[in-house]
Amino acid sequence: MYQAMSTLGFAAQSGQYQYNGPIKLEGAKPGSSVVILGAGLAGMVAAYELRRAGYQVQILEYQDRAGGRCYTLRGGDSVEEIDASVQKVQFARGNYLNPGPWRVPYHHVALLDYYKKLGVEIEPFNMFNHNAYLHADGELGGKPVRAHEVYSDVRGHVAELLAKSVRQNALDDAVSGEDAQKLLASLKDWGFLDKQYRYAKNMQTSMARGYAVEPGGGLMPVARPSQPIGLKDLVGTNLWSMLGVFNMHEFATTMFEPKGGMDMLAQAFARELKDVIRLRSQVVRIEQGADGVTISYKDRGDPDNVLKARADWCVCTIPASVLSQLEEIQVGKPMLDAIQSLPYGSSVKIGLEFNRRFWEEDERIYGGISYTSLPIEQISYPSTGYLSSGPAVLLGSYTYENTNSYRFTAMSPEERVRLAVEWGSRIHPQYKKEFRSGVALAWHRMPWIHGCYGLWNDALRAAHYDDLAAIDGRIVLAGEHVSYIPAWQEGAILSSLDAITRLHAKASA
Amino acid sequence: MYQAMSTLGFAAQSGQYQYNGPIKLEGAKPGSSVVILGAGLAGMVAAYELRRAGYQVQILEYQDRAGGRCYTLRGGDSVEEIDASVQKVQFARGNYLNPGPWRVPYHHVALLDYYKKLGVEIEPFNMFNHNAYLHADGELGGKPVRAHEVYSDVRGHVAELLAKSVRQNALDDAVSGEDAQKLLASLKDWGFLDKQYRYAKNMQTSMARGYAVEPGGGLMPVARPSQPIGLKDLVGTNLWSMLGVFNMHEFATTMFEPKGGMDMLAQAFARELKDVIRLRSQVVRIEQGADGVTISYKDRGDPDNVLKARADWCVCTIPASVLSQLEEIQVGKPMLDAIQSLPYGSSVKIGLEFNRRFWEEDERIYGGISYTSLPIEQISYPSTGYLSSGPAVLLGSYTYENTNSYRFTAMSPEERVRLAVEWGSRIHPQYKKEFRSGVALAWHRMPWIHGCYGLWNDALRAAHYDDLAAIDGRIVLAGEHVSYIPAWQEGAILSSLDAITRLHAKASA
Known part of the structure; x- marks a missing residue:
C-alpha cells in the first residue's frame, strides 16, 4: 500500500509504529x-x-x-552525588522536578499504552508555546523576544523573498506558469503578505505575530499593529535555529506528562x-x-x-x-x-522553586519553553497547575552533550543553582526576588548510572x-x-x- | 519605550493588553x-x-x-429552536459539547483573571495537533494526510526554492554577500535541507515530518524515512491554506478550556x-x-x-x-x-458521541483539530480525558459565516447530525460503527439570540x-x-x- 501510493507522488504516509498493541507472550x-x-x-x-x-x-x-531514571524529585527527597555530597530537596508540597525524562510524544505509543494499562493519568506537556521567549546574547540587543514574533517573522520574510523571486521569474526552471501563480497565492496566504507581497507592519501581519496593542471592548483604545523584526536582524541569528525545536517530530504535539510526576x-x-x-x-x-x-x-x-x-x-x-x-x-x-x-551522554537539569508563578502572572507564559544562548539554554515552565497561587517549580536549565552540561557537571550543586538563578534573571528579572530553593542533578555524578x-x-x-x-x-x-x-x-x-x-x-x- | 526600541529596527514588542488587572470601581x-x-x-x-x-x-x-452563549450541553439538556423543535441531549454522564465559545487564548487576560478570581479550574485546549488530519476533496487523491507532513513539507519546499534563488544570486538586491550566506545556513537548518539544499526523502526530513517506520528498540526493524509530498502536489491546494490556522495569534498556544465545560x-x-x-x-x-x-x-x-x-x-x-x-x-x-x-454571524456546531476514542486508540490523535474541505469543515477531538475508555464526544462540525453554516442551519437537527456522521466517516471510517448520538446547534435558530x-x-x-x-x-x-x-x-x-x-x-x- 505504501509503495503503491508513493509512486503516485503524494502519499507520504508516515507513522508506522514498531509497537502494535500489547505484547502477547504465553x-x-x-x-x-x-x-x-x-x-x-x-x-x-x-x-x-x-x-x-x-x-x-x-x-x-x-x-x-x-x-531508575523514571524519577521525580519532591520536597524531602535527597540526591547523592559520587563525592557523597547530598542535596536535600526543599520544594513545597505538590511541587516537583522530573530530572530525567519529562515529556512523552504522542508517537511513543508503547509508553502511552502502559499508562493506560496501569491507570496512570496523564496531562498535556506544553512543548510549544508561542508566548515563551527566544533570547540570544548579542542579538536584537540581547533582549528576549516572544517566540510568536520570530516564528511569524521568519515565515513572513521567507515568503516575501520567495514571492519576489517568483515574480522576477528567477525560478522558472523549478516553478512557472500556472504553478507560479498558485505558489504566489499560497505564499501570500501562508506568510500573511500584503497585496504587494510584502511582509509589513499592518493589522494583517499582527494577526499572525500579535498586536502592539491588543484589541479591546467598548471605547477602549483601538488595536495597533506590531512592528516585525527586520530580515537583516534575523538572518544568521540563533533565534532562527531556536525555531527548529518547534518543527521536530520528536517534540510534535500532543506531548504528555503523567499527572503528579514522571515516576x-x-x-x-x-x-x-x-x-x-x-x-x-x-x-x-x-x-x-x-x-x-x-x-x-x-x-x-x-x-x-x-x-x-x-x-x-x-x-x-x-x-x-x-x-x-x-x-x-x-x-x-x-x-x-x-x-x-x-x-554516556552528559546532562544536567536544574529545578528552581519560586514564591509565585510570575511567568504566568506578569508575562502570560503558560507552560512551554524559553530558549536562550546563555549556558542555562532553556527555561521550561510547568505544564500543570495553571493559574494556581503559591510556590511553583520551573526547570531553570537543561543542558546535554555540550560544554554547558560539562561545565555544570563540574560545579557543586549549590553553584549550579546559584548560576541558574543568576543567568535566568536576565530573562526573568523577578528571579532574584522570588527564588526559594533549587536542586541540580548532574547525571554523570549519579553513583548508580554515571551518565544520562x-x-x-x-x-x-x-x-x-x-x-x-x-x-x-x-x-x-x-x-x-x-x-x-x-x-x-x-x-x-x-x-x-x-x-x-x-x-x-x-x-x- | 516601545517607540524608542522600534526605531532601532528590532524591538517589535507585541502584547500590550487593554486589561491590566482587576477593575477598581468604588x-x-x-x-x-x-x-x-x-x-x-x-x-x-x-x-x-x-x-x-x-x-x-x-x-x-x-x-x-x-x-448566555457561555454554554455547555450535557446529557439530559434540551435545545429548542425557533420552530419549537426540541433536541434532547443523550450524551453519557461527564460528556459535553460547548456549542458557543470553546477555547480561551492566553492573551484573553481578563477572562483568565476571572477564572482565577472565581476559582474555575482550567486545562489546556489543544488547538494545534501535528498528528490531526488535513483533508481536501480532490487533492492528494482525496486522502487525509497528517498535519505534520504538510506543515513540514510546505516549509521544506519553500526553504529549498528560496535557497535555490539565493544561490543563483537572483535576490542580490534584497539579500547578498555575507547575509546571503547566513540566510542559506538558516534556511538549511529551518527547512531540514540536505547539503545540496534539497528537501528530500531522508532521515533528516523525517526528523521533521515523521518517519515511514518509526525507530524501535533491540533488534526491531530499523527506521525508514518517509516520502515528502511533492511541491507540485502541494502548490495551490487547500491544504496549504489550512496551515494558516496554525499560524494565527488568535489560536496561538497556550489555549485553555475550563475543566468540565465552558459554562x-x-x-x-x-x-x-x-x-x-x-x-x-x-x-x-x-x-x-x-x-x-x-x-x-x-x-x-x-x-x-x-x-x-x-x-x-x-x-x-x-x-x-x-x-x-x-x-x-x-x-x-x-x-x-x-x-x-x-x-449577526451564522454558525453551527455539531457534537457527536461515539462508543470509544477511536481517534486516540486507532489513529493517535490526542485533541486538536482536523480540517477538511467537506461541508463539516472541522473535526475537533476532546482536549480532556485523554486515554480514557468509554463514550466520548467530539465536535463533528463547526461552520460559520459561509454557505456551509447556512446549509446546516436550514436542515433539521437530525439531518445535520446524520450528515456530520456521513461526511465525517470519510475522514474516520470508524464513525458509522461507533456512533451513539449527536446534537446540532444552529445559532440563527436559537430563540434567545437569533444568531451567533x-x-x-x-x-x-x-x-x-x-x-x-x-x-x-x-x-x-x-x-x-x-x-x-x-x-x-x-x-x-x-x-x-x-x-x-x-x-x-x-x-x-
Whole structure:
C-alpha cells in the first residue's frame, strides 16, 4: 500500500509504529525462571510481561527505590552525588522536578499504552508555546523576544523573498506558469503578505505575530499593529535555529506528562511487582552456564556478604556505564566490546522553586519553553497547575552533550543553582526576588548510572549495536541504550519488549 | 519605550493588553442602582463589579439559566429552536459539547483573571495537533494526510526554492554577500535541507515530518524515512491554506478550556449573583427619563402581565439581533441605527458521541483539530480525558459565516447530525460503527439570540461602532458585539468593563 501510493507522488504516509498493541507472550515452560537486573522501566516491563507469560521472575535493584531514571524529585527527597555530597530537596508540597525524562510524544505509543494499562493519568506537556521567549546574547540587543514574533517573522520574510523571486521569474526552471501563480497565492496566504507581497507592519501581519496593542471592548483604545523584526536582524541569528525545536517530530504535539510526576508509572509498576523487586542489591558478577545464570550481588547494608541469585535466563538492564565496571560478566567478546565502547551522554537539569508563578502572572507564559544562548539554554515552565497561587517549580536549565552540561557537571550543586538563578534573571528579572530553593542533578555524578543515556553515533552503531542487542547464551540486555530511541522511555520499553520476545522464543525452542 | 526600541529596527514588542488587572470601581453614590439586561458573561461581570462598587444591581434574563452563549450541553439538556423543535441531549454522564465559545487564548487576560478570581479550574485546549488530519476533496487523491507532513513539507519546499534563488544570486538586491550566506545556513537548518539544499526523502526530513517506520528498540526493524509530498502536489491546494490556522495569534498556544465545560465560569458567576438574577424574564420595552430607567418585562410563565423594573442606570447586554425587535428602546437615533444595522454571524456546531476514542486508540490523535474541505469543515477531538475508555464526544462540525453554516442551519437537527456522521466517516471510517448520538446547534435558530455574534466589517465599524458603544443618557450597551473581539468571551468582558467604567464615571460626576 505504501509503495503503491508513493509512486503516485503524494502519499507520504508516515507513522508506522514498531509497537502494535500489547505484547502477547504465553506458555513459559513450567518452572522456568528469569532474573532481571535493574528496576527501571525496561526491567519492570520485562518482569511484568514475563511473569504474565508464566515465568518466575525476580528483580535486583541497586537503589532503594524502583524506577531508575523514571524519577521525580519532591520536597524531602535527597540526591547523592559520587563525592557523597547530598542535596536535600526543599520544594513545597505538590511541587516537583522530573530530572530525567519529562515529556512523552504522542508517537511513543508503547509508553502511552502502559499508562493506560496501569491507570496512570496523564496531562498535556506544553512543548510549544508561542508566548515563551527566544533570547540570544548579542542579538536584537540581547533582549528576549516572544517566540510568536520570530516564528511569524521568519515565515513572513521567507515568503516575501520567495514571492519576489517568483515574480522576477528567477525560478522558472523549478516553478512557472500556472504553478507560479498558485505558489504566489499560497505564499501570500501562508506568510500573511500584503497585496504587494510584502511582509509589513499592518493589522494583517499582527494577526499572525500579535498586536502592539491588543484589541479591546467598548471605547477602549483601538488595536495597533506590531512592528516585525527586520530580515537583516534575523538572518544568521540563533533565534532562527531556536525555531527548529518547534518543527521536530520528536517534540510534535500532543506531548504528555503523567499527572503528579514522571515516576507515577514507575510507582505503578513497583506496586505490581512489589513481591519480586529486591532493592539495595548491588550486582558484582554475572555468570552463565549450560543450565542457567548466576548473579552475585551484595546487599548494600551488608557489603561483606556476597549473595547469589540463580535463574534460567537473565534480562540485564544495567546501563553500559555501570555494566562495564562489574567484576565479571560472562558474555562473548562482541557483547563485551559493545558494552565497553558505549559512552554516556552528559546532562544536567536544574529545578528552581519560586514564591509565585510570575511567568504566568506578569508575562502570560503558560507552560512551554524559553530558549536562550546563555549556558542555562532553556527555561521550561510547568505544564500543570495553571493559574494556581503559591510556590511553583520551573526547570531553570537543561543542558546535554555540550560544554554547558560539562561545565555544570563540574560545579557543586549549590553553584549550579546559584548560576541558574543568576543567568535566568536576565530573562526573568523577578528571579532574584522570588527564588526559594533549587536542586541540580548532574547525571554523570549519579553513583548508580554515571551518565544520562547511551550516546550512540553512526560509527558506533555500525560497529556494536547488533552485538549489544543480540542474546548471548542466556543473557539479553535491554534499556534505552539498546534502542534507536536513546534517552527516551519509549526506547527502554521497546528494547525490553523486543528482548523478552526473543528470549521467550529461545526459551520455548 | 516601545517607540524608542522600534526605531532601532528590532524591538517589535507585541502584547500590550487593554486589561491590566482587576477593575477598581468604588464609591457608588449611596442608594444608586443599575438594572442589567441579560445574564451572559457581559451582564454578570457588570453586576458582579457594580455591586462591589456599591450599586444596587438586578439582572433580568430571558432564559431559564444564566450564562448566555457561555454554554455547555450535557446529557439530559434540551435545545429548542425557533420552530419549537426540541433536541434532547443523550450524551453519557461527564460528556459535553460547548456549542458557543470553546477555547480561551492566553492573551484573553481578563477572562483568565476571572477564572482565577472565581476559582474555575482550567486545562489546556489543544488547538494545534501535528498528528490531526488535513483533508481536501480532490487533492492528494482525496486522502487525509497528517498535519505534520504538510506543515513540514510546505516549509521544506519553500526553504529549498528560496535557497535555490539565493544561490543563483537572483535576490542580490534584497539579500547578498555575507547575509546571503547566513540566510542559506538558516534556511538549511529551518527547512531540514540536505547539503545540496534539497528537501528530500531522508532521515533528516523525517526528523521533521515523521518517519515511514518509526525507530524501535533491540533488534526491531530499523527506521525508514518517509516520502515528502511533492511541491507540485502541494502548490495551490487547500491544504496549504489550512496551515494558516496554525499560524494565527488568535489560536496561538497556550489555549485553555475550563475543566468540565465552558459554562463553569457562568455557573460560578451565577452562584455569586444568585440573589440578583431574575430568570425567565422577557424584556419588551426600555424607557429612560431624567431620573432613571424603566424596564418593562414579562415573566415567561405569565406572558399577559407586564412587570416593571426601575433603576438609575441600565447596562443592556441583549444582543442587537434581539434588541432591534423590542417594542421600544428609548435611545437616540445614532444608537438605534447602530443596533438595527448590525447583522449577526451564522454558525453551527455539531457534537457527536461515539462508543470509544477511536481517534486516540486507532489513529493517535490526542485533541486538536482536523480540517477538511467537506461541508463539516472541522473535526475537533476532546482536549480532556485523554486515554480514557468509554463514550466520548467530539465536535463533528463547526461552520460559520459561509454557505456551509447556512446549509446546516436550514436542515433539521437530525439531518445535520446524520450528515456530520456521513461526511465525517470519510475522514474516520470508524464513525458509522461507533456512533451513539449527536446534537446540532444552529445559532440563527436559537430563540434567545437569533444568531451567533455581531458580524462587523470595516464599513459598519466606521459608520456605527462608536454610536453603539457610547452611553446614551442612562443606558450603555455591552457584550461581544460592542467590542473589537467579536464572538469571543474576552470581547464581552472587556466591553462590559469599559461600559461600567464609563457609566460609573458618569454616575459619580
